[in-house]
Amino acid sequence: MRKHPALLPSLLLLGSLALTTACSSASTGSSGSSGSATQDARAQGTASGSSAAVTGVDPSRIKGLDVVSDSSEHSACRYATSYPAVPGADAMTASMKKYVSGRLATFLGTGSGGQSTGECTDGSGAGSELNISYQFLVASGDVLGVRLSTLDRASVGDGLSTTTYWYDGAAGRARTALELIADDERTALVAAVEKQLKGREGIDASQLNSTFADKTGLADLLDDMEPTANGGLRIEFDRDTVGVPAAGRYVVSLPRATVTPLLSAFGRRVQRQTVSPGGTLDLGASSAPSAATPTQTASGTDTTDCKQVKCIALTFDDGPAAPETATLLEYLAQYKARVTFFTVGQNVAAHPELVRAEARAGHEVGNHSWNHPDLTKLTPDQIAYQLDRTSAAIKAATGTAPTLFRPPYGAVDAKVKSATTLSPVLWDVDTEDWKYRDSAKVANTVITKAARNSVVLMHDIHPTSVAAVPEILRTLTARGFHFVTVSHLRAAL
Numbered sequence: 001m002r003k004h005p006a007l008l009p010s011l012l013l014l015g016s017l018a019l020t021t022a023c024s025s026a027s028t029g030s031s032g033s034s035g036s037a038t039q040d041a042r043a044q045g046t047a048s049g050s051s052a053a054v055t056g057v058d059p060s061r062i063k064g065l066d067v068v069s070d071s072s073e074h075s076a077c078r079y080a081t082s083y084p085a086v087p088g089a090d091a092m093t094a095s096m097k098k099y100v101s102g103r104l105a106t107f108l109g110t111g112s113g114g115q116s117t118g119e120c121t122d123g124s125g126a127g128s129e130l131n132i133s134y135q136f137l138v139a140s141g142d143v144l145g146v147r148l149s150t151l152d153r154a155s156v157g158d159g160l161s162t163t164t165y166w167y168d169g170a171a172g173r174a175r176t177a178l179e180l181i182a183d184d185e186r187t188a189l190v191a192a193v194e195k196q197l198k199g200r201e202g203i204d205a206s207q208l209n210s211t212f213a214d215k216t217g218l219a220d221l222l223d224d225m226e227p228t229a230n231g232g233l234r235i236e237f238d239r240d241t242v243g244v245p246a247a248g249r250y251v252v253s254l255p256r257a258t259v260t261p262l263l264s265a266f267g268r269r270v271q272r273q274t275v276s277p278g279g280t281l282d283l284g285a286s287s288a289p290s291a292a293t294p295t296q297t298a299s300g301t302d303t304t305d306c307k308q309v310k311c312i313a314l315t316f317d318d319g320p321a322a323p324e325t326a327t328l329l330e331y332l333a334q335y336k337a338r339v340t341f342f343t344v345g346q347n348v349a350a351h352p353e354l355v356r357a358e359a360r361a362g363h364e365v366g367n368h369s370w371n372h373p374d375l376t377k378l379t380p381d382q383i384a385y386q387l388d389r390t391s392a393a394i395k396a397a398t399g400t401a402p403t404l405f406r407p408p409y410g411a412v413d414a415k416v417k418s419a420t421t422l423s424p425v426l427w428d429v430d431t432e433d434w435k436y437r438d439s440a441k442v443a444n445t446v447i448t449k450a451a452r453n454s455v456v457l458m459h460d461i462h463p464t465s466v467a468a469v470p471e472i473l474r475t476l477t478a479r480g481f482h483f484v485t486v487s488h489l490r491a492a493l
Contacts (some may be wrong), residue, residue, distance in 0.1 A: 056229065056277050057136035059350040062086055064285070067350050068097070069461045070104070071318055071372055071408075072434050078409045079107060079130040080318075080372035082346065088283030089144050091174040092167040096148060099163070100132055103150060129153040133346065133371035137226050140277035142169030142284075143270050147224065153377070158248065161238045162224045168266050169283035177225040178218060180233075180267035186218065189262050193222075193235060193252050202247025211242055227267075227274040231256030291322045293353045294329040298362025302338055304482045306492035310452045312481050313489045314339040314472070315427065316460040317368055317406060320347055320354035328466045329357055335473040337483035338362050341460070342406040342425070345370035345390030352397035359398040364485035367391055367405035367422055375419075376411045383419035391422070404486060425486050427457040433465040442468040447475050453489060 059065060064087040071080035081104055083096040107130040130152050137145035144167040152159040166175040181189050190212045198205050211221070224236040235252045237243075242250055263271060304311060319325045319341060332339060341358050343365060348355050358365055369375065369386045378386065387405055395401040405422040412424050429449045433442045442465055446456055458465050473483070 056274075057139045059084070059136055059139075060352050061279075062136075062139055062281055062350075064287075065350055066322060067347055068100075069318055069321065069344070069347070070434075071459070071461075073409055073430065073432075073457065074435075075409060075411075077108065077128055078374055078411075079104060080408065081130070081132040082344075082371065083132070083134050083148060084136070084146060084350075086139070086144055086167075086281075086283065087287070088169060088285030089167040089174070092144065092146070092165050095174055096134075096146070096165055099148065103132065103152070104130065107152065107154065129374050129377065131371065131373050137164065138270055138274050138277070139281045140273040141269065141280075142282055143167070143266070143273050144169070144281065144283060145226070145270065147226065151373070158239050160249070162236055164224050164226060166266075166270070167283060168269075170269070171266070172284060175266060176219050176223065178222050179264060180225055180227070180270060181262050182264040182267070185262040185264075186215075189222075190218070192254055192258055192262075196252040196254070197242060197250060200243070200247075200250065202243035203250075204244075208242060227271050228253070229274060231260065231271055231275050233259040291326055294326055294333070294357045294361065296329065296333040296357075296361040298338075298360065302362065302484060302488055304484050304488065306453070306482070306484060306489060310479075310481050311484045311489055311492065312450055312453070312476065313455045313484055313486045314446075314458065314469075315342060315366075315406070315425070315455060315486065316340075316458050316465075317342045318344050318347070318372070319460040320351045320358070321461040322351055322354065324463055324466045325351070325354045325460050326357070328460050328469060329354075329361055329363075331466070331469045331473065332363070332483075333361060334470075335477055335483070337473055338364070338485050338488070339483060340364040340366055340404070340425075340486040342366040342368035342404075343390070343394065344368050344372055345386075345393050348390065348393040348397055352393070355394060355397040359400065364404070364487055365394055365398060365400075365402055366425065366486070367394065367402045369405075369408055372408045374409055374411045375407050375416045376413050380415060380419045383416055387420045387422060425455070427455045429454050429456040431456065431458050431465070431468075433458050433462055433468070437462060437464040439464045439467040439471075443471040443475075446472045450476055450479075450481065453493065455486060455489070 066085040067082055068085055069082040072078060081100050083100055085093045132148055132150045135147045135149070137147055145164060147162055147164045150161045164177045166177060166179065168175050178186070194208055194212060197203050197208060221241060222235060226234045228234055233254045235254070237250045239245055239249050260271070316328065316339060320343060341363060343355060355365055367387055367390045370389050373386065375383050375386065391401050403423060404425050405420065406425050407416060410426050417424065429446060431442045431445045436442065442458070460466060
């Protein structure tokens with residue numbers, strides 16, 4: 001487990017870092033060039049623009065949305081996974097859950113259904129990382145589309161794979177990407193795709209024909225298909241599926257005139273809701289109530305003098321999460337405790353109301369990247385985009401841009417620091433709450449290790465961690481501790 005004994009230097013490091021360009025500008029283009037740089041950016045959650053801007057989907061408008069997240073802070077085994085659970089789309093959620101659980105079990109070496117210990121047992125070591133993130137493609141009317149992007153650095157090649165998942169509310173069933181196409185038009189689709197691919201670098205025409213000849217494997221081969229805002233269809237192929245591995249990923253973009261005659265009834269509804277999305281999503285769920293949002297308002301500026309009293313900074317990573325973050329805010333209000341939340345951008349976009357509640361209650365909202373990648377493994381542009389995109393989401397929710405960021409896994413180097421003006425924050429008390437889902441153990445760790453000016457690492461995505469907070473607040477308050485934000489603690493040092 002990573003420890004951070006040299007905390008004070010990191011606390012005192014202020015924002016004097018240079019900002020580089022915001023994002024990678026590689027383009028797939030209408031002709032469907034391979035665009036491997038753009039695809040790598042997508043795997044990191046750094047594709048140009050936010051999901052709302054690209055797809056017209058605002059996840060905060062999906063009633064009852066639950067983002068299912070998990071992550072570790074193990075320096076030798078880094079993983080962060082997330083997928084959306086939308087009321088009514090239970091079969092689709094179950095399919096994504098099965099995939100994510102299986103990939104994580106394989107990555108950790110626990111086997112199917114095994115209990116994760118956060119330890120890599122496959123020998124992948126410190127260079128390993130698994131990141132699974134999501135993007136809404138369509139969420140309108142009675143159709144829902146989600147892309148899961150998986151980056152597994154322990155795999156051969158680029159380790160990147162993408163799959164789209166679909167739900168048909170009218171039929172009440174999950175569908176594959178291939179089901180966007182009518183059964184009797186799939187041969188025509190293959191012909192159109194092959195025509196686009198032939199002649200590209202890394203493509204062998206005879207091998208291509210053989211690849212598409214296996215009709216039983218067509219659903220797996222064509223598992224990432226995305227309708228575009230102009231009515232076309234974008235099809236993406238993982239590395240080493242239709243061309244030589246060295247050529248990377250391939251993208252085919254088919255125009256509306258070609259695609260429309262090929263669509264199934266479901267595909268036509270998806271196309272219609274993509275081109276002209278409605279304001280509501282109805283998948284037939286009996287109810288999709290939104291969790292109550294705390295309404296506490298801070299009573300002025302925190303005047304705690306940390307030079308005179310014992311202060312401690314509790315920090316919570318990876319949220320916001322519903323309903324866990326809301327419950328945590330209620331606990332904190334009871335003790336007038338202020339903390340720092342290091343939020344993940346895709347969760348901010350899904351639950352901006354919880355981030356507003358955090359800020360309104362006097363807590364500090366920091367940046368924890370868009371989808372929790374190891375920033376040291378990214379390019380400067382990708383790092384900047386991960387952080388800039390998240391900062392923009394936080395500012396949209398609260399009206400104030402963050403000044404602090406916590407690098408996922410505590411992984412930070414000169415390249416990361418030079419890519420942002422945000423100031424990095426690490427920790428010196430690690431509860432390991434991501435590993436031990438035990439409220440009593442988490443509370444005991446904080447209470448035992450707490451010292452003046454400590455920065456404590458916790459996660460508000462875990463119900464067990466949130467449940468540990470009342471005991472922490474009660475016991476440490478009795479010992480004379482005051483709970484302040486990281487910035488407040490820094491100001492006193």
